Amino acid sequence: MTKKSSIWMIFVFGLVLILAACGEKSQEDVVKKLGENMESLSGYKANVEMKMNTGQEAQTYKIDVWHKKEDFYRVALSNNQEDKSGQIILKNKDGVFVLTPELKKSFKFQSEWPENSSQPYLYQSLIEDIVNDKEAEFTADEKHYIFKTKTNYQSNNNLPYQQIYFDKESYTPTLVKVLDTDGNAIVEVKFTSFELDPSFSDKDFEIEQNMASAMPEDLPTSGDGMPEELSVMVPVQTAGAELEDRVEVELEDGKRVISTYTGEKSFTLVQEKRNVVETLTSPVEVEGDIVNLGFALGALSENAVEWDYNGMNFYLASDQLTKEELLEVAQSVQGQEVK
Helix, strand or coil, rough: CCHHHHHHHHHHHHHHHHHHHHCCCCCCHHHHHHHHHHCCCCEEEEEEEEEECCCCCCEEEEEEEEEEEEEEEEEEEEEEECCCCCCCEEEEEEEEEEHHHCCCCEEEEEECCCCCCCCCHHHHHHHHHHCCCCEEEEEECCCCCEEEEEEECCCCCCEEEEEEEECCCCCCEEEEECCCCCCCCCEEEEEEEEEECCCCCCCCHHHHHHHHHHCCCCCCCCCCCCCCCCCEEEECCCCCCCCEEEEEEEEEEEEEEEEECCCCCCEEEEEEEEECCCCCCCCEEEEEEEEEECEEEEEEEEEEEEEEEEEEEEEEEECCCHHHHHHHHHHCCCCCEEE
């Protein structure tokens, strides 16, 4: 080897060392740092904007997330287009609950939420999806570390992947894109703020505190202030079924509409509005899993999904639709009105 070649090799080797020292962190480095951050956190607060591109028009929703170590959560969902109190997922020492303050309703779930499914607005869920996917893809741009991972949606196989963006400085999430089988972003979750290690009061994760703080001040407890008109909502996605029959039932304190759809896969949609808001009682225990329909939180069982929206209760049932199809029909009910 000539002297000139030796000098050149030393120069190249030195350049490689310099580039390595100044270069990007590896995937393993970033995953390790994310795990350390999550482990050391006492909790966090995040403000999230979630856009759903599942219908004819994209719908945007607001989600406020509170987490206190070890296992306390408060996730408040509201519709930016509607002046409503929204719904709250609450997890405390007594279990997992979904609260609908507007209707003075609360449900208790026998659920492993949030561990049983991907949650694109929860920091630790995103990190777990990364750690659990041994084939996760890793890239970086000027400001972000970016992971593409598999998702874990047990009731929706049409959203198999997600792209997760983490800020390079804080290692907190800034954006999550949940992708369909063609790579289109069906759900976009944007973190508009993220506060690490905030302080919480003892009552922040209690049912009574959250029901009271989210309750509209002018909520009537009799029929005097509640509108009696019921706008009938219809699904856009019907899995090929067509409306065969609709029955309106007058209740003592409201109205119920039962719509029957028949086809290769038939289903029934029940919509109900009460003119009198009952006084809060203890939470009703329900079977099933918590599902986020975007505009509302629902309870998904083997053959049905139930949810509250805009002061009304909806119940969709079928022994022919899959869970995935039940969710598709339920998500398409929102916003479609027939006077």
